[in-house]
Amino acid sequence: MPNCQKCGQHWSWLQTLKVNFKFDGMECQNCCEKQYVTSKSKKKLNRISYLPVILILLLLFDLSLQITIGIIIAVSILLIGLYPFLIKLTSEDEGVF
Numbered sequence: 127m128p129n130c131q132k133c134g135q136h137w138s139w140l141q142t143l144k145v146n147f148k149f150d151g152m153e154c155q156n157c158c159e160k161q162y163v164t165s166k167s168k169k170k171l172n173r174i175s176y177l178p179v180i181l182i183l184l185l186l187f188d189l190s191l192q193i194t195i196g197i198i199i200a201v202s203i204l205l206i207g208l209y210p211f212l213i214k215l216t217s218e219d220e221g222v223f
């Protein structure tokens with residue numbers, strides 16, 4: 127889980143998940159300094175967010191639709207759970223990428 131770059135406050139899982147969906151950054155609950163996801167983290171998250179889409183290719187194999195959908199849902203839940211662990215924060219907006 128990331129720490130605020132100004133005060134070092136440890137961010138919660140939920141707080142970190144929220145900052146990922148806010149393009150204009152999010153204030154630290156401790157020091158109110160706006161924090162942004164680093165561009166390096168955004169690139170990393172962007173790459174793994176394609177994983178469920180790639181898993182749709184499982185439909186090309188002889189797996190049943192239920193198993194394929196189950197795998198895609200399981201991987202999606204796993205990714206959402208792991209997202210906050212892959213995020214690093216910065217005090218300066220580094221842009222989209």
Ligand SMILES: [Zn+2]
Binds near residue numbers: 131135154155157158
């Ligand atoms: Zn802070």
